[in-house]
Amino acid sequence: MSVDTTATAAPPDLVAPRSGFVHDTAAVFVREFALVLRDPFSLIFSLLQPLVFLGLFAPLLAGSLSADQLGGESPLTWFLPGVVVMIALFGTGSTGANLLFELMTGSYERVLATPISRASILVGRALKELAPLAVQAVIITLAAVPFGVTFSPVGVLVGLAILGVFGVGLGALSYALALASKNREWLFWGVQQTLIFPLLILSGMMLPLESGPxxxxxxxxxxxxxxxxxxxxxxxxxxxxxxSILHGAIAAALTCAVGLVVGIRSVLRSAG
Incomplete structure (x- = not known):
């Protein structure tokens, strides 16, 4: 008697569903953002720093710089977009900080054990940082309206989109830095702070560079x-x-591409 050795197909309900990049990214984002919603006070307190910069630094600009030096804009109108960028810079630049904690607790290894896309891990975590930052940016922009700031709603959306692409790349680089700094938290913060502040100052975010050396x-x-x-x-x-909008979009896209390449390679090396 012959034995049929043909493999029997698994029932449809037992076959693992195929997931893609968008699905995996959404899963990572929801998982990470749920932690943010459990601690809403962190979002409230994170508004304090940009509000302090906006409330104290802008009057200093008004007293030391003329409208011609600020491109014809009022100090607050000129300074507000820089504050929005600063929020994203510090937020996404610290994406790797949460990873350091997961590396110590072992939860990161459990994430790697799942069949989730490695790129989705990076993008999902970066979007988790950007979502509350976008809300903060809108709140700060609206708070500046009574002080004479005018803005374009469509332009704000375009600006946030560019900032989102840039933030994904910066978040991925922060993630890669955290993996390289495993078990050495001091190294992560040392490198992060050493790089963030020169980038901030040399971008003209706080002061116009036209009068600089x-x-x-x-x-x-x-x-x-x-x-x-x-x-x-x-x-x-x-x-x-x-x-300048096209130039900014290109710079953001290049940063995103470099960040994802470096970040994915770092994740693959850590998984190996």
Whole structure:
């Protein structure tokens, strides 16, 4: 008697559903964002720093710089987009901090054991940082309206989209730094702070660089954040045809591409 050795197909309900990048990213985002919703007070307190910068730094600009030096804009109108970029810079630049805790507790290894896309881990976590930051940016923008700030709603959306792409890339680089700093939290914060503040200053986010030394202006031309900041200022005022918006979008896309390549390679090495 012959034995049929043909493999029997598994019932449809037992076959694992095929997931894609979008599905995996959404799963990571929902998992990570649920933790944020459990601690809403962190969002409230995170508003304090940009509000302090907005309330104290803008009056200093008004007393020390003329409208011509600020491109014809009022100090608050000129400074507000920079504050929005600063929120994203500090938020997504700290994406790897949560990973350091997961590395210590072992939960990161459990995530790697799942069949989830490695790129989705990076993008989902970065979007988790960007979602509350977008809400904060809208609140701060609306809070500045009574003080004479005018902005374009469509331009704000365009600016946030550019900032989102840039934030994904920066978040992925932060993730890669956390993996390289495993068990050495001091190294992560040391490198992160050493890089963040020069990028911030050399982008013209806080002060215009036109009156600065030539070497600072030269360094600003190779700083991708410079183009993102300029794009945000043009977008917020509604100048959607300004070439700086295209330049900012290109800088954000390149940062995102580099960040994802470096981040995915780091994740694959850690999984191996």
């Amino acid at each position: 030539a070497w600072m202006q030269t360094a600003a031309t190779v700083n991708p954040l410079t183009y993102v900041v300029n794009a945000e200022r043009a977008a917020f005022t509604g100048a959607l045809g300004d070439p």
